[in-house]
Amino acid sequence: MKIGIVCYPTFGGSGVVATELGKALAASGHQVHFITYSQPARLDFFSENLYYHEVTISKYPLFDFPPYELALASKLVDVVRFEKLDLLHVHYAIPHASAAFMAKQILATYGIHIPVVTTLHGTDITLVGKDASYSPVVTFSINQSDGVTAVSHNLKEETLSYFDVTREIRVIPNFIDLDRFSLKPRQHFKQAIAPGDERILVHTSNFRKVKRTTDVIRIFKKVQEKVPSKLLMVGDGPERTAAEQLSRELGVANDIRFLGKQDAIEEILSVSDLFIIPSGSESFGLAALEAMACKVPVISSNTGGLPELNVNGVTGFLSDVGDVDSMANNAIHILEDNTRLEQFKEAALERAKDFKLANIMPLYEQYYQEVIDSVQQNA
Numbered sequence: 001m002k003i004g005i006v007c008y009p010t011f012g013g014s015g016v017v018a019t020e021l022g023k024a025l026a027a028s029g030h031q032v033h034f035i036t037y038s039q040p041a042r043l044d045f046f047s048e049n050l051y052y053h054e055v056t057i058s059k060y061p062l063f064d065f066p067p068y069e070l071a072l073a074s075k076l077v078d079v080v081r082f083e084k085l086d087l088l089h090v091h092y093a094i095p096h097a098s099a100a101f102m103a104k105q106i107l108a109t110y111g112i113h114i115p116v117v118t119t120l121h122g123t124d125i126t127l128v129g130k131d132a133s134y135s136p137v138v139t140f141s142i143n144q145s146d147g148v149t150a151v152s153h154n155l156k157e158e159t160l161s162y163f164d165v166t167r168e169i170r171v172i173p174n175f176i177d178l179d180r181f182s183l184k185p186r187q188h189f190k191q192a193i194a195p196g197d198e199r200i201l202v203h204t205s206n207f208r209k210v211k212r213t214t215d216v217i218r219i220f221k222k223v224q225e226k227v228p229s230k231l232l233m234v235g236d237g238p239e240r241t242a243a244e245q246l247s248r249e250l251g252v253a254n255d256i257r258f259l260g261k262q263d264a265i266e267e268i269l270s271v272s273d274l275f276i277i278p279s280g281s282e283s284f285g286l287a288a289l290e291a292m293a294c295k296v297p298v299i300s301s302n303t304g305g306l307p308e309l310n311v312n313g314v315t316g317f318l319s320d321v322g323d324v325d326s327m328a329n330n331a332i333h334i335l336e337d338n339t340r341l342e343q344f345k346e347a348a349l350e351r352a353k354d355f356k357l358a359n360i361m362p363l364y365e366q367y368y369q370e371v372i373d374s375v376q377q378n379a
Helices: 012-026 066-084 096-108 134-144 153-162 187-192 213-224 240-249 265-269 286-293 324-335 338-353 357-378
Strands: 004-008 032-034 049-053 087-091 116-120 147-150 170-172 199-205 228-237 256-260 274-277 298-301 316-319
Touching: 004 012, 004 066, 004 096, 004 286, 012 032, 012 049, 012 087, 012 116, 012 357, 032 066, 049 066, 066 096, 087 096, 087 357, 096 116, 096 134, 116 153, 116 357, 147 153, 147 357, 153 170, 199 213, 199 265, 213 228, 213 240, 213 274, 213 324, 228 240, 228 265, 240 256, 265 286, 274 286, 274 324, 286 298, 286 338, 298 324, 298 357, 316 324, 324 338
Parallel strands: 004 032, 004 087, 032 049, 087 116, 116 147, 147 170, 199 228, 199 274, 228 256, 274 298, 298 316
Antiparallel strands: none
């Protein structure tokens, strides 16, 4: 198949999933065309089956805000026509699904009926999509897609409860590349971070309010009172300053390293003992899955799709959003006993294997073919 992939080219979950899926599809023989405003962060190599098309936006003085949606729709028309694509897969409803609809209508005037699959990732539904400014467009774009997928059952149910969606939503979970995300021998790195053989806790996110990064600091403070520990904070964003300030106020700043954005996150996870993700909302929890693949148990909130991934009492523990005491106590329970910690680590890896790329990619391939066949029959 010749597949066009539209995504945000950032470190966010939707962009990461879209890029890794495209790379895997290309490796299995499909021709994959990425169409976005800059090269995706994880598109770190090219092969004979990978192509990249940049969406350029003209900056006219008339526009206060450049009309990206129009530029994207025009680029989609161009790429579909001249690359003879079989299908467009757009990740994140706004503005990609609506731009794809516009492109589809234009292409129909050329006698081209391009199937469109929209994947819902989370905040495009739970945050942005609920905004009255966008809700009608989100609903329309989903219903006009030829296929719709969601990354968790929870996200599917949220979408159906918030929007008048008539299109069937297929749940295809996120996936993990176990070749990349696996435990690496990095003892020298671990020794440098924890010279006293302390436990190493880790949190990765974009440091937005919904990630509740200050809760991570509070949890760490309570854990450290019982178990000698260090904390690695990976990522950056608007809440980083508040997290740094709180660490100073609580007197734990010297045992926390803020590492900023990191590409080789698997290197950091390989020296970690426990992953903390106390988010107020997570449609799936890709960061938690990456940790589990590196044999790192997870302490998480019980929101969104996290209970579909993190098995309570087996791969880690689930607690109510904001329940710092419960999360800290669960973390201490895992960390204070070497045998228990090892059991949780092994269980985390076994659970991650359920989401390996080889299990999930065929679900997309099968769904693509279903959608293509349906559109051809109705054309």
